[in-house]
Amino acid sequence: MGRSPCCEKAHTNKGAWTKEEDQRLIDHIRNHGEGCWRSLPKSAGLLRCGKSCRLRWINYLRPDLKRGNFTNEEDQIIIKLHSLLGNKWSLIAGRLPGRTDNEIKNYWNTHIKRKLLSHGIDPQTHRPINDTKAVPSQIVVVGPNQNDAVEYSLSNLAVKQENSSGASTSGTTTDEDLRQNGECYYSGDNSERIELNLDLTLGFGSGSGRVVGAGLLADSKPWRDQLMAARLSLL
DNA sequence: AAGAACTTCAACCGCGTTCGG
């Protein structure tokens, strides 16, 4: 009958972690590696639930965490990625080695949001606060490496959705879609195939070029993530 | 010096997705 419960909630500690708890968790992961969060608390002798152990390790104890203030370069990367991905903190964190999703989320809410607002920019749409009509003229496509971010000017984007019976519908994203999400999307059913057609103008310093491509999204993953993957494949 | 107001961030909560029996 499914899996057994992860922990006995009545017998777990809550709140701030003690140094001793931290050390037990570090020692255990050093000896046994990450994973198996369900059984970890018991085998490490911790009165915490696995979920809490995982969070403590990922957000605070991991040896590869950077710590310290965010650099201006990191600020810019976060802002650019947020304009493309929205509040997808884990995806953003994936592009910033040594930073966690929780850390970036906190930093966004306490620093960057305020910074953008003080410059008259809406932190959700990344557009001037009093500009309610215009559609974003740029989207950001991010390559496999951290420094691969390239800005595209958007000339046309069309998405075709095809269901399992072969019937298809198609359309171009609406202005309202773009305004609300800061990116292009098609609000189709996750379970169906989605075909993406892009017609983009690229700008590199003084030069420019044009990319026209298409990506077919399989149906095994959340379609929104696949949209990202399709964009990558167009590069 | 004190306490009110504000800021920061670690930790918790709840929900959607994935996975195992």
Next chain:
DNA sequence: TCCGAACGCGGTTGAAGTTCT
């Protein structure tokens, strides 16, 4: 194939620290 637990994520909370009055 179904059901239920684990996992992973984003939103929220609240304690601790800092600044202001």
